[in-house]
Amino acid sequence: MNGKIKLMLTVFFGILLVSCTKPTQDDRSVIKDLNVVVDLDMENNNDQVIADLPIKLDSLSDHIVFQIRNINNQEYNKVTYSSRKGYNDNSLRNLVFQNIQTEQTNVLTLDKIKIVSYEQLYNDKNEMEKVVLYQVIDTFMEDDEAITLTSLYLSVNDGKNFKKISSKNHHLNSWEYFPELKKVFFKTVEDSDGNNKLNNLDKHHIFSVSIEDFKAIELLTEELKTMAK
Numbered sequence: 001m002n003g004k005i006k007l008m009l010t011v012f013f014g015i016l017l018v019s020c021t022k023p024t025q026d027d028r029s030v031i032k033d034l035n036v037v038v039d040l041d042m043e044n045n046n047d048q049v050i051a052d053l054p055i056k057l058d059s060l061s062d063h064i065v066f067q068i069r070n071i072n073n074q075e076y077n078k079v080t081y082s083s084r085k086g087y088n089d090n091s092l093r094n095l096v097f098q099n100i101q102t103e104q105t106n107v108l109t110l111d112k113i114k115i116v117s118y119e120q121l122y123n124d125k126n127e128m129e130k131v132v133l134y135q136v137i138d139t140f141m142e143d144d145e146a147i148t149l150t151s152l153y154l155s156v157n158d159g160k161n162f163k164k165i166s167s168k169n170h171h172l173n174s175w176e177y178f179p180e181l182k183k184v185f186f187k188t189v190e191d192s193d194g195n196n197k198l199n200n201l202d203k204h205h206i207f208s209v210s211i212e213d214f215k216a217i218e219l220l221t222e223e224l225k226t227m228a229k
Helices: 003-020 024-028 221-228
Strands: 048-050 063-070 087-092 093-098 105-107 114-122 128-137 150-157 170-178 183-191 202-208 216-218
Touching: 003 202, 063 087, 128 221, 150 170, 150 183
Parallel strands: none
Antiparallel strands: 048 063, 063 093, 087 114, 093 105, 114 128, 128 150, 170 183, 183 202, 202 216
């Protein structure tokens, strides 16, 4: 075999090897599809949305997730998901979960929401919990000066049991997951005077929610009252 033919075969098999190599999770997370168009708005058929190529929230998950956004959103190229950092933007309209084995799909919600962030929770052994945590805008004001309230939501890993955890008129300030307790602790500010603005007169709260039954409990109510006297 002469040198020229040998060189051509080497280049050919090199290209073939690269094209057959499976992408890593990080590679898959940034690939976006601009062609898939679906409609999840039951009342307005003109409100079309697009679906990104699917991602996996964890390498061991038995579901893939399609991120859904409005078709007129121009920020789609900036959206990524990391299995350890989660998704953090504010442009997602919805999520569709699909079982890898059965290909059965589940739409996260048909309510009008905007997903600010979401991420898979992990235990103290760095193993995937059966819960996904979301920060969601679910109230939309016509007043441009009104505060945008962010709420805490949870679901199981297939997107089912999507439930609002924080209370109405509460803005989610921060949260922390304690895997040894199987609880998420979170702080909120309540728009207690109903003026759609947050100020020093509004009330602060701290809660915990179990990831096993999604029940939230307010904490330190009596203790904080005693200290305020």
